Amino acid sequence: MTSMDSGADLRSLGEKGFLSGLLGDLFVDPRLIGGFGHDASVIEMADSPFDLIQKIDRASRPVALSLGLAGYETWGRMAVTANCSDILASGGRPLSVMIAIMVPGEETAANVRDIVFGAAAECRRNGVVFAGGDTKEAADAHVVGTAVGTVGADRFLPRNTAQPGDRIFCAGRVGGFAGSYFMIRDVFQGRPVPEAEGYIEYLSTPTAQWRSAGAVNAGGYARCGMDASDGLLDVLQTFAAAGVRVEIDLEAVPYHPYAVECAKATSIPLTQLMFGGGDWNILYCVPSSRADELARVAEAEGLPLYAIGRVVEGDGVVAVDRDGAEFAIRGVVNEHFKNRIEDAGSFMDHIEKDNFLV
Incomplete structure (x- = not known):
């Protein structure tokens, strides 16, 4: 019986403990290069010199925003950076980003607009397509980003292949x-x-x-x-x-x-x-x-x-x-x-x- 089977909660497991107990039980499609657990996921594209690389990540509420030192555009920038950084670290080139914004109905429209424009500006700054997204109501404010890109067919960088001498x-x-x-x-x-x-x-x-x-x-x-x-x-x-x-x-x-x-x-x-x-x-x-x-x-x-x-x-x-x-x-x-x-x-x-x- 695993810790998840025994009813352990996520606070006791932690995010990394939860994932380590989960990923090994998932079916790994043969087109998923390297399996799960890396910074980004790579999908084999048959008969192509490139593979598809993608990432989804919740953007943490920026500390500067919580401290009242920055505006909401920082949150949009964070959503782009968080996802593109993982693709870059995995050997890829980000091509486009979308974001999903979930906020209470009482949130001001100006703040949400600033999140969107912050993400769009960060994309434009780095030659990435800002492809839109989604806005929904929720009890608390959250911003989730997702990015897709390409990686050379032999250029994926996993997390777990370090070797002596490196x-x-x-x-x-x-x-x-x-x-x-x-x-x-x-x-x-x-x-x-x-x-x-x-x-x-x-x-x-x-x-x-x-x-x-x-x-x-x-x-x-x-x-x-x-x-x-x-x-x-x-x-x-x-x-x-x-x-x-x-x-x-x-x-x-x-x-x-x-x-x-x-x-x-x-x-x-x-x-x-x-x-x-x-x-x-x-x-x-x-x-x-x-x-x-x-x-x-x-x-x-x-x-x-x-x-x-x-x-x-x-x-x-x-x-x-x-x-x-x-x-x-x-x-x-x-x-x-x-x-x-x-x-x-x-x-x-x-x-x-x-x-x-x-």
């Missing part, structure tokens, strides 16, 4: 979201003063790693990939679940300037801010034979793409400092029914107080 690359700098949140909360005390504008802008503009992902995918450099919007730890643990050991070089972590500023202004170490999520990074496992070439491409094109670790024989997730000392990495990840970034306080309390390196 180098780990991170697209984008880390810790900016957590750093911005704590600077606004603790240093500026929630006041939209001029000095806080940059941090507010960062929280308000969720942006996928379009350029870096485009270069990685076009060159076929990576073996596997995963969106890190739920935090680096979630990705590292997923890579390690392939039966390998993941090692992160603490000296190579590309911290966002806002994380560095936050660590100086507060008592929160950088090594905790890096696990805060919300930065829309993508992590890749790149075969050692292609790693140096990718590093040269990133430097030549000015891409925020950094080698931060490696995959070796063994198991678990560890961090290594400049002296070679190793630390096991433990902590929470963004997970529905347990700890959600969108709830800010509950998740960020762990980032502020927990020691992730043990």
Whole structure:
């Protein structure tokens, strides 16, 4: 009898626990490449050089909106970014996005309009077709996006194929979201003063790693990939679940300037801010034979793409400092029914107080 058969509720299971107990029991159509459980789903298109890739995701209510620091257009932008980032991380190219908006009847029309226009503007900004959507009444406000695109017939990047010898690359700098949140909360005390504008802008503009992902995918450099919007730890643990050991070089972590500023202004170490999520990074496992070439491409094109670790024989997730000392990495990840970034306080309390390196 499984935990679901015994009547366990979703809060006790968590989103990831629920899915791990569910997906193995589903029929896998042979046209579903790689099965379930990846950032996006790929459907084989017979006699075509491309396959269909698709994603559906509820867009979390943006923290900046909940704090009164941004308008509703941020929510529309989030819906586009959340879905397109997963397609990019899976090796694909997003082509179109639709959104579904569910709100109480008392919601103002202007707010809903701003969600729609925010999504449409983010699509246009990145050459993606905004294809409309649906609006329905519900007890609480929710925004769900879905994206479709194409991926080369041999270019799908699953989550679970890391191999010893791979180098780990991170697209984008880390810790900016957590750093911005704590600077606004603790240093500026929630006041939209001029000095806080940059941090507010960062929280308000969720942006996928379009350029870096485009270069990685076009060159076929990576073996596997995963969106890190739920935090680096979630990705590292997923890579390690392939039966390998993941090692992160603490000296190579590309911290966002806002994380560095936050660590100086507060008592929160950088090594905790890096696990805060919300930065829309993508992590890749790149075969050692292609790693140096990718590093040269990133430097030549000015891409925020950094080698931060490696995959070796063994198991678990560890961090290594400049002296070679190793630390096991433990902590929470963004997970529905347990700890959600969108709830800010509950998740960020762990980032502020927990020691992730043990």
